[in-house]
Amino acid sequence: MIRFDHVSKTYVTEADTVHALRDVTLEIAGGEFVAIMGQSGSGKSTMMNIIGCLDRPTSGSYSLEGHDVGRLPDAVRAKLRGRAFGFIFQSYNLLPRLSAIEQVELPLIYQRVPNRRALAAEALARVGLADRAHHGPTQLSGGQQQRVAIARSLVVNPRVILADEPTGALDTKTGGEVMTLLSKLVDEQGITVVVVTHEQSVADYTRRALRMRDGTIIEDTGRPALRTVNR
């Protein structure tokens, strides 16, 4: 599903040149639940940005479902990004004035999908928030806000969810609930989920952990025998 062949990413600024990823070769199959761990600056977000088509490799190739994505024109990549990926962030990234259901409808508006209200309601129900549809962010707890963000990512039926520190702002119990919800999406819907985290207790919910240092993967505790392939 996701395949990196000798991917490097170099940022050149006036001050210096940063090798954010160095010659990374990696494969993630459909339906995998993967954690990316490593210290700040090790290249985790760069890896997520390339996977999610927000950024391109400097060298090497990235292919998604067999298509060499790094070489697609920007407009095609943008469309692919909106259809194939859901993004979840530490800070939820909700808009302050919109109700939960309006937040979830947003990606559908961008994609001009009809029947938006019903689809958004269904996505909210999938994260257990049917009864909070008309609450705004300030009326929701942190865990509920993150579930709204998950519903917003789910509503386009993504094949991959990319979550950068999704539990970073939550207490352990609430963070566990978010991870349990993500596990369910993997198990019941075959969505591929990649989670960046600093915490081993969060990574323990996943089935494979990549550890990064200085732009390379120094450890991959994937257990191929347990992986569900080709879902």
Ligand SMILES: Nc1ncnc2c1ncn2[C@@H]1O[C@H](COP(=O)(O)OP(=O)(O)O)[C@@H](O)[C@H]1O
């Ligand atoms: N847009 C950018 N311009 C210049 N350097 C960057 C940029 N984005 C990331 N970097 C650098 O690349 C390295 C990896 O960053 P990042 O992928 O964000 O690491 P992590 O998410 O593991 O903290 C860091 O040294 C960071 O400063």
Ligand SMILES: [Mg+2]
């Ligand atoms: Mg980061």
